[in-house]
Amino acid sequence: MIPCQKVEFNGLKIPMYTLNTVVIGSGAAGLNCVNRLYREMQETGVKNPQDQVALITRGMGLGTSHNSGSDKQTYYKMGQELDKAEDFAKTLTAGGCTNGDVAFIEGANSLRGFFRLADLGVPFPHNEKGGFVGYKTDHDPRQRGTSAGPWTSRFMVRKLTAEFKLYGITCFNHFHLLSIITDSKGEACGALCVDMAKQKDKNHGLVLFNVRNIVNGTGGPGDLYEISVYPKGQMGSYAAVLEAGARAHNLTESQFGLASLNPRWNLSGTYQQVIPRYFSTDQKGGDVQEFLTPWFEDMPTLATDIFLKGYQWPFDHDKVDNYGSSIIDIIVQNEMINKGRRVYMDFRENPRSTGKLKAFRLKEMHEEALVYLEKSGALQATPIERLAHMNQPSIDLYKEMGVDLWKEPLEIGICSQHCNGGVAVDAWWETTVPHLFVIGELAGTHGVKRPGGSALNAGQVGSMRAAQRIAHAYAQEPLAASKFEKLATAQLKRFTKVIDGVKTPGAKALDAAQLKKTIQHRMSEYGGMVRSLEGVRKAIADARAEFEALNKGGLKQKAAGYMLAAEVRELVIAQLAFLEAIHGILERGGGSRGSHLVTDPKGKKPHAALGDEWRFIPENMELRNEILGITYDVKTTQFKRSITLPNPAPAANECWFENTWAEYRKAEVFRKEKSDKMTPYEIYK
Numbered sequence: 147m148i149p150c151q152k153v154e155f156n157g158l159k160i161p162m163y164t165l166n167t168v169v170i171g172s173g174a175a176g177l178n179c180v181n182r183l184y185r186e187m188q189e190t191g192v193k194n195p196q197d198q199v200a201l202i203t204r205g206m207g208l209g210t211s212h213n214s215g216s217d218k219q220t221y222y223k224m225g226q227e228l229d230k231a232e233d234f235a236k237t238l239t240a241g242g243c244t245n246g247d248v249a250f251i252e253g254a255n256s257l258r259g260f261f262r263l264a265d266l267g268v269p270f271p272h273n274e275k276g277g278f279v280g281y282k283t284d285h286d287p288r289q290r291g292t293s294a295g296p297w298t299s300r301f302m303v304r305k306l307t308a309e310f311k312l313y314g315i316t317c318f319n320h321f322h323l324l325s326i327i328t329d330s331k332g333e334a335c336g337a338l339c340v341d342m343a344k345q346k347d348k349n350h351g352l353v354l355f356n357v358r359n360i361v362n363g364t365g366g367p368g369d370l371y372e373i374s375v376y377p378k379g380q381m382g383s384y385a386a387v388l389e390a391g392a393r394a395h396n397l398t399e400s401q402f403g404l405a406s407l408n409p410r411w412n413l414s415g416t417y418q419q420v421i422p423r424y425f426s427t428d429q430k431g432g433d434v435q436e437f438l439t440p441w442f443e444d445m446p447t448l449a450t451d452i453f454l455k456g457y458q459w460p461f462d463h464d465k466v467d468n469y470g471s472s473i474i475d476i477i478v479q480n481e482m483i484n485k486g487r488r489v490y491m492d493f494r495e496n497p498r499s500t501g502k503l504k505a506f507r508l509k510e511m512h513e514e515a516l517v518y519l520e521k522s523g524a525l526q527a528t529p530i531e532r533l534a535h536m537n538q539p540s541i542d543l544y545k546e547m548g549v550d551l552w553k554e555p556l557e558i559g560i561c562s563q564h565c566n567g568g569v570a571v572d573a574w575w576e577t578t579v580p581h582l583f584v585i586g587e588l589a590g591t592h593g594v595k596r597p598g599g600s601a602l603n604a605g606q607v608g609s610m611r612a613a614q615r616i617a618h619a620y621a622q623e624p625l626a627a628s629k630f631e632k633l634a635t636a637q638l639k640r641f642t643k644v645i646d647g648v649k650t651p652g653a654k655a656l657d658a659a660q661l662k663k664t665i666q667h668r669m670s671e672y673g674g675m676v677r678s679l680e681g682v683r684k685a686i687a688d689a690r691a692e693f694e695a696l697n698k699g700g701l702k703q704k705a706a707g708y709m710l711a712a713e714v715r716e717l718v719i720a721q722l723a724f725l726e727a728i729h730g731i732l733e734r735g736g737g738s739r740g741s742h743l744v745t746d747p748k749g750k751k752p753h754a755a756l757g758d759e760w761r762f763i764p765e766n767m768e769l770r771n772e773i774l775g776i777t778y779d780v781k782t783t784q785f786k787r788s789i790t791l792p793n794p795a796p797a798a799n800e801c802w803f804e805n806t807w808a809e810y811r812k813a814e815v816f817r818k819e820k821s822d823k824m825t826p827y828e829i830y831k
């Protein structure tokens with residue numbers, strides 16, 4: 147049993163649990179961490195690890211891992227060629243702006259993560275000799291990818307949940323992390339959460355956790371964007387981490403790509419390789435147009451570009467010139483956002499020819515596409531038949547979600563899908579706030595580009611590393627109750643003031659639901675695939691004005707309780723952090739990079755026939771050698787930018803077995819110094 151006592155605060159009785167570590171978030175990363183930590187604690191001789199570690203989550207079964215089509219994982223040595231952790235690190239850092247030591251560790255530990263999942267029952271396919279066969283994914287020259295089908299990450303969550311249940315670890319289900327409590331040295335020492343089912347109670351459902359370590363695996367910024375393929379409601383707790391003083395970095399590097407809007411699902415891989423028809427309509431569904439065809443000189447180029455979107459899925463400004471495949475994203479965005487029309491993919495028909503374009507013929511596709519389809523035996527007459535031949539499960543899963551691709555088209559958009567950046571972590575996934583670890587997508591271990599599948603790998607590796615470090619180096623007792631209560635009081639004061647404001651709002655309180663829509667719209671408009679310096683300045687000014695109005699007048703919500711308002715308050719802070727980062731990089735002349743295009747009247751057009759509003763500037767490659775960080779000061783409500791230089795990957799095989807063994811036996815390997823030690827130098831006033 148985890149000891150629990152009551153803290154008295156302003157006449158309220160607040161439960162306070164005392165234990166070594168709480169892991170927050172039940173995605174693939176959080177679950178792996180809590181399980182690993184339990185087992186590592188057992189190894190170090192902790193008698194009842196289930197009393198020392200607990201899981202806190204907004205909901206078992208929520209989050210991206212369990213609810214989206216995360217289908218591939220990337221592992222070194224998975225392919226048929228020789229491979230090394232060093233080489234894996236080279237691929238991970240090839241996109242720039244990311245630390246080499248962390249990349250190396252992601253490589254060195256990836257097989258361990260993979261085989262553990264395979265042994266837990268995730269059905270990664272192997273051949274008759276037991277060999278796990280790999281394939282190439284985007285931004286990776288090696289065949290390091292593997293997949294258990296469209297529900298790979300869901301399998302991971304389910305198998306890790308089954309393991310979690312075996313250990314009898316306590317799960318605080320339907321709890322939301324509000325705030326991380328720090329001590330006078332700035333070290334994390336506790337968490338303030340809300341038991342969401344009890345938000346209407348007299349004590350507002352508030353619960354305290356007095357701990358030595360916090361691991362935050364609350365996932366990516368899905369709810370920040372209007373046009374998003376993350377599961378609805380998914381939002382990592384960026385605000386809590388920033389408010390605790392941790393540095394975030396690379397928040398500029400989000401990924402955007404083609405996905406269906408309802409249900410939210412990525413349209414990569416075979417969905418594009420079968421070359422469906424694209425069309426658009428007005429808002430009411432009338433005025434059907436083959437909107438792609440006028441932009442192309444010939445049908446084979448158009449059809450091949452659609453095909454290529456299968457494995458060149460995220461928008462990439464480098465793939466725009468000369469009818470590169472990302473021109474498709476631009477034309478879709480132009481149709482949807484600039485022209486205000488709705489865009490669809492229809493698997494029942496091949497692309498229709500209009501104007502000067504000849505009729506679609508598979509045999510006339512460019513070589514890369516044709517060879518692929520021929521090798522796959524996918525030369526059937528229509529896209530849906532080719533899809534049924536190559537990937538029947540991809541049709542079945544839409545059927546399960548209520549859409550019959552044999553009968554209806556899919557409405558699509560260029561959606562926010564992943565954030566490569568996040569909270570800065572060291573080689574043990576510890577943040578700049580000691581004893582606060584961040585794992586999974588909330589950790590920003592990727593740079594401008596990352597190989598497809600490497601997010602799930604990073605989640606498994608980082609969660610294992612955090613667990614190892616905690617069990618072997620951070621097993622100390624939490625603070626004495628009286629000391630912790632004092633620190634917690636400041637947070638209780640802050641949050642009960644916010645909560646009271648929501649429960650009895652003043653005349654100037656902003657409507658939380660409306661504000662959420664405004665933020666999401668703003669982020670898709672100014673912080674999405676297309677950005678500009680002018681646009682982001684306007685977005686920051688508007689967001690700031692709202693933040694100040696909120697700080698003065700508070701928030702209100704229609705439903706009883708206060709959770710929506712609490713979430714929107716966090717969204718406001720996260721939004722400002724992302725916009726400040728985008729502003730920072732655009733001011734430094736970052737130009738278009740990764741998955742976003744930066745428009746500027748001085749730039750060139752992606753396509754001669756597009757309007758001047760599409761003129762964009764190229765990437766400033768020099769900035770690939772630096773990492774833009776953001777920190778937040780709760781007192782002044784101001785954000786500060788900083789720059790660190792990415793550290794290099796360590797050389798492999800620098801260890802001697804006997805020495806490593808000795809260090810390992812004494813657990814010194816888990817206590818070794820960390821990376822990310824470079825002091826950020828300030829370049830901004």
Ligand SMILES: Cc1cc2nc3c(=O)[nH]c(=O)nc-3n(C[C@H](O)[C@H](O)[C@H](O)COP(=O)(O)OP(=O)(O)OC[C@H]3O[C@@H](n4cnc5c(N)ncnc54)[C@H](O)[C@@H]3O)c2cc1C
Nearest residue numbers: 171172173175204209210211217218323365586587599602
């Ligand atoms: C459509 C799509 C396709 C993708 N495809 C791939 C792919 O093929 N390969 C790949 O590697 N990656 C892919 N990704 C990315 C990858 O799926 C995610 O990065 C990964 O699943 C995130 O896992 P996580 O454990 O960090 O977070 P999540 O799985 O999102 O879990 C977050 C958890 O935190 C909880 N939580 C959130 N806020 C709070 C709070 N305040 N308090 C308490 N709990 C909270 C949530 O309820 C949830 O349990 C894809 C992403 C999307 C959206």
